[in-house]
Each structure stands twice: as C-alpha cells, then as structure tokens.
Amino acid sequence: MLQRSRRIMVLMAIATGAAGLSACVLQVFDPCPENDHIEDVGQLDQTWILSTVNNAPLPYSYPFKSEIINAVTIDFQTDNFERGGECADTRKTFGRAIMRAVITKNGSPSLKYAAGRFFRDHGTNSSRLFALGYQLQLDRNSPTGTIITATSSTAIADDGSAAFLIDPGLTLRFVRTVGPTDLTLFIKLLPQVCTVSVGVPSTGALSC
Amino acid sequence: MLNRSVVPHVILGGLLLTALARGVEAQACFGLAPRGGVAYENIRYSVGTGHAVNAGVAAGHVALGGSARVVRINDVADGYEGGIRIAGIIPISRVQLCPGIGVNYRHDDWVTRQNATLATDQLALRAGAGIGMEQPIYKGFSLIPSVGVHYQFDVYKFDVKSTSANEITTTGDTVSRVAIDYGLVARYRFLYVGVSAARFSDAQGIRPSVARYIIGFAFGNSSPKRRED
Numbered sequence: 255m256l257q258r259s260r261r262i263m264v265l266m267a268i269a270t271g272a273a274g275l276s277a278c279v280l281q282v283f284d285p286c287p288e289n290d291h292i293e294d295v296g297q298l299d300q301t302w303i304l305s306t307v308n309n310a311p312l313p314y315s316y317p318f319k320s321e322i323i324n325a326v327t328i329d330f331q332t333d334n335f336e337r338g339g340e341c342a343d344t345r346k347t348f349g350r351a352i353m354r355a356v357i358t359k360n361g362s363p364s365l366k367y368a369a370g371r372f373f374r375d376h377g378t379n380s381s382r383l384f385a386l387g388y389q390l391q392l393d394r395n396s397p398t399g400t401i402i403t404a405t406s407s408t409a410i411a412d413d414g415s416a417a418f419l420i421d422p423g424l425t426l427r428f429v430r431t432v433g434p435t436d437l438t439l440f441i442k443l444l445p446q447v448c449t450v451s452v453g454v455p456s457t458g459a460l461s462c
Numbered sequence: 463m464l465n466r467s468v469v470p471h472v473i474l475g476g477l478l479l480t481a482l483a484r485g486v487e488a489q490a491c492f493g494l495a496p497r498g499g500v501a502y503e504n505i506r507y508s509v510g511t512g513h514a515v516n517a518g519v520a521a522g523h524v525a526l527g528g529s530a531r532v533v534r535i536n537d538v539a540d541g542y543e544g545g546i547r548i549a550g551i552i553p554i555s556r557v558q559l560c561p562g563i564g565v566n567y568r569h570d571d572w573v574t575r576q577n578a579t580l581a582t583d584q585l586a587l588r589a590g591a592g593i594g595m596e597q598p599i600y601k602g603f604s605l606i607p608s609v610g611v612h613y614q615f616d617v618y619k620f621d622v623k624s625t626s627a628n629e630i631t632t633t634g635d636t637v638s639r640v641a642i643d644y645g646l647v648a649r650y651r652f653l654y655v656g657v658s659a660a661r662f663s664d665a666q667g668i669r670p671s672v673a674r675y676i677i678g679f680a681f682g683n684s685s686p687k688r689r690e691d
Contacts, residue, residue, distance in 0.1 A: 282644075283657045283673050285508040301575050329575045333535050335508040338667035345666035352622060354576040367631040369580055369620035375666075 286341035299349070302328045313358075322358040329354070330372060348373045491525070491549065491560035491592035491608055498525070499654065501678025508671050510535035512543075516674075519681065523551045525560060533570070541570030541582075549592065561591040564612070577626060583619040588612040588641065596649070606647040606656070611663075614641045639664065645674075652680050 304326035307314035314323045332349040348371070355366040498518045505512035511534055518527035531543040549562025565587055572580035590612030598604045618635040645658025655677045659670035 281668050282670060283659050285506055285659075285670050285673050287506045287508060287511065327576060331538050331572065331574070333507075333509050333539065334671055335669075336661075336665045336667050336671065337508065337669040339669075341669075343667060350572060350580060350582065350620075352574050352576050352578065352580055354578065365624055365627055365629075367576070367578055367622035367624060367629075369582075369622045369631075369633055370635055371618065 281339055286335070286337055299330050299332050302330070304328075323355065324358060324363075325356040327354050328352070344376050346373055346375050491551070491558050491594040491610065498527075499678045499680040501654070501676045503529075503531075503674040503676050505531065505533070506673050506675070507533070507535070508669070510539075514543075514674070516676070516678075520551060525549045525551055525562070533568075535570070537573070539570045539572040541568060543568040545586075547588070556597070557593060557595040559591060559593050560610075562589075564588040576622075577624065579623045579625065581621040581623070583621075585617045587615045590641075592643070603648070603650050606649060606654070608643075608645050608647075608658075610641075610643040612641045612643070614639055614662075645676075647676060649680055654678050654680055 304312065304323070306312070307323055312323060312325060329352045330349055331351075332347045334348040335344055336346040336348075337343055338345055350369065351372050352369045353367065357364050357366060498520055500515065500517040503514040503516055505514055512531050514529055514531035516527070516529040518525060520526065526546070526548050528546040529544065533539075533541040533543060535541070543566065545564055545566030547562055547564030549560040552559040552561070565585070568582075568584045568586075570582045570584075572582065574580050590610060592608060592610030594606060594608030596604050596606045615638045616636065618637070620633045620635075622631045622633075623629070624631075640663035641660060642663055643658060643660045645656060647654050647656030647658075657673060657675050659673045661670045665671065
C-alpha cells in the first residue's frame with residue numbers, strides 16, 4: 255500500500271514537472287506577436303513634439319548660430335520586444351527613431367531629418383537612444399538619468415543637420431502627442447556627463 | 463505594402479539551393495535534416511510576421527546554407543532579408559558540431575509620422591558554432607534538436623527621405639552582441655516539421671524575439687538507422 259502511494263506521488267511529480275516543462279517549452283518558442291499593441295506607459299512610441307528649448311518657448315533663436323528652431327518632432331516606432339513568461343511582461347522594447355526639425359537658417363526655412371535606433375529597459379525604467387547621433391539614458395523612476403555619450407559621432411547626419419542637438423547647454427523638452435498626457439521627455443545634451451529626466455515638469459530636475 | 467517583387471527572388475533562391483543538393487551529408491546543426499533540406503518557414507517576430515525559404519547542403523565536412531525572407535512589421539514597415547552561411551562539420555558520434563561564419567542583409571522600408579520615409583539597411587556578420595543531432599524515435603520517425611551560439615556584428619544605415627523636399631539624410635550605427643538560435647525538428651522519411659527560435663544573450667525574459675515554424679523536405683533518403691550502418 256505504501257509502495258503504491260509512493261508510486262502515485264512519483265507519477266504526480268513527473269506529471270507536474272512535465273506540465274511545467276511543456277509550458278516553458280511553449281514559451282521559449284513563442285514571441286507573443288499578437289500582444290504587440292499592448293499599451294505600456296513606459297513605451298516611447300508615438301510622436302514627441304519639442305515644446306521648449308532652454309525653458310524658452312518656440313520658435314527659439316539659437317544664441318550662437320544664425321538659426322531659429324521653429325519645430326522639432328521625434329517619432330519612436332517599436333519593432334521588437336523582449337518579454338518574460340507572460341506576454342504582457344514586457345522587459346525591453348527596441349525600435350527606430352526619426353527626428354524632423356524645421357529651422358530657419360540665414361533667413362531661409364530648412365527641413366532637417368536624422369534617424370537612429372533606441373531601446374528601453376522596462377525593468378530598470380530606463381531608456382537608451384542610439385538615435386540622432388547621440389546616446390543617452392533616461393530614467394522615469396527617478397527625476398534624473400545620465401547621458402552615456404553625448405558627443406558627435408559618425409551617426410550624426412552627414413550634413414550636420416542634427417548638430418544643434420548636441421551643442422552645449424541646450425535643454426530640449428518634448429511632449430507626447432498621443433498617450434499619457436503627463437509624460438514629458440526632457441533631453442539635456444552636453445558634451446560631458448550630465449542629467450536628463452522624464453516626467454512631469456515639476457519633477458524634471460535638469461543639472462550637470 | 464508587401465514588397466511582392468521580392469517573392470520571386472525568395473522562391474528562386476530556394477530552388478537554386480535545392481538544385482545544389484548533391485553530396486549532402488550534414489545539416490543538423492542548423493535545424494535541418496542531417497543531409498540537408500529545403501524548408502518553408504512561417505516567421506513570427508515579437509512585432510510582425512514573415513515568410514522564408516531556408517535551405518542547406520553539405521559536401522564532405524563543409525556545409526553551405528542560405529535563407530531568404532520577406533518581412534512585415536505590422537503596418538509600419540515592409541522588408542526583405544537574405545543570408546548565407548558556411549560551416550565545417552565535426553561529427554562526434556551522432557552529434558554534429560559546426561563552427562562557421564555567415565552574413566545576413568536586411569532592408570526595411572518604414573512608414574513614418576514625419577512626412578518622410580525611412581529606409582534601413584542592416585548588414586550582420588556572424589561567427590560561431592552550432593551543434594545538433596538526429597535521434598531516431600520509432601520506425602523512420604526521428605527528432606532533431608539543435609542550438610547555435612554566434613557572435614554578431616551589425617552595421618546599420620538609416621536613410622531618411624523627405625516627401626516634400628525629396629532630400630535624403632543618411633546616418634549610421636553599429637552594435638555587436640551574441641545571438642543564440644535553438645530549435646526542434648521532427649522528421650519522418652523525407653518530410654520534416656518543427657520550430658526554431660532566436661534571441662540575444664543579453665535578452666531579458668524567456669520569450670524569443672523571433673520564432674520560425676518550419677515544414678520542409680529532407681535531402682537524401684537515408685534514415686538515421688541506415689546512417690549508423
């Protein structure tokens with residue numbers, strides 16, 4: 255009798271293990287494509303519109319150049335997710351970013367574009383953009399983050415169209431056109447390590 | 463939106479690789495039947511879908527393989543992709559160890575919200591090794607598990623074209639990482655079906671970034687039992 259119940263327990267343990275293993279096997283072969291439109295507040299997708307430069311509203315006269323920034327938008331589009339066991343458990347998102355800037359240079363209007371890639375780590379609530387010629391890291395939990403690299407690189411547009419984005423002392427504040435209305439993307443770009451923030455303006459401390 | 467002009471090239475590439483299928487000996491490292499094969503793959507990315515032809519052949523201790531794909535990233539991008547690989551085959555009992563290199567090219571055309579189009583080109587260079595085996599199960603039915611680990615270096619090129627000014631702005635980027643491929647294929651005589659997936663070593667969570675559902679035809683007619691003889 256004892257031997258029989260022991261056998262049943264062993265079979266139950268094997269069945270449980272097999273069920274768990276099969277579920278795990280299914281997960282490692284399923285990227286959850288049907289869940290690609292799950293809204294996540296940390297997701298950067300949609301268009302971000304530049305609202306102020308150095309706390310001054312647009313249009314903004316650039317102090318050291320004969321340029322006026324009339325409008326800038328950054329468009330993020332996700333093309334890849336990393337997920338945990340549950341499809342809704344988004345760990346990282348990856349995608350492409352495109353910047354469009356309308357500036358006036360020497361009295362003539364000009365349209366500038368630049369593009370790159372980005373990823374966002376949802377676990378640490380941080381993002382890193384390899385876009386528009388720079389890398390930066392954002393943090394939504396705390397009011398500050400750290401720019402990893404903010405120097406000119408080969409990723410800069412070949413005609414220097416994105417150059418004004420990496421000049422010292424420039425702080426850009428973007429707001430999202432679709433999605434949570436309290437989400438604001440602050441980007442402060444300096445050649446040295448400094449801070450950036452993503453959050454409501456009152457918590458968006460910016461310092462270097 | 464699907465770039466249909468690419469489809470004939472995909473089919474042509476598959477047929478070409480099929481025509482080369484002489485002297486096939488080993489492709490288990492790459493999730494194909496040990497003597498190679500040609501397969502249709504239905505691809506599911508974490509965002510988007512695709513279709514592909516994947517084929518491999520081998521002669522002696524060298525394996526050659528290739529694939530061609532069309533990709534759709536929902537409503538925002540269409541693209542195509544192609545790659546070739548060459549590997550050495552080191553048989554260890556029933557297991558095949560295949561160190562090798564490969565190159566992959568991908569092009570995507572994006573619809574943006576910026577009054578512009580974005581074309582991205584990605585060239586990936588890979589070097590690493592795969593390991594696989596065919597395990598007979600019952601009367602001509604066998605299972606072929608495989609796993610591969612490759613160092614991958616990607617070069618990106620971004621071309622933004624303004625729809626109004628018709629100007630192109632080019633930017634670029636590079637990234638290196640370790641890619642992991644794994645799969646399980648079931649074969650019965652010349653027919654095999656299975657699934658494979660891929661992820662990067664630093665990926666979080668257990669879900670892959672892409673899964674491929676495979677149905678294909680194995681080259682050669684020898685069963686695993688005959689190969690033992």
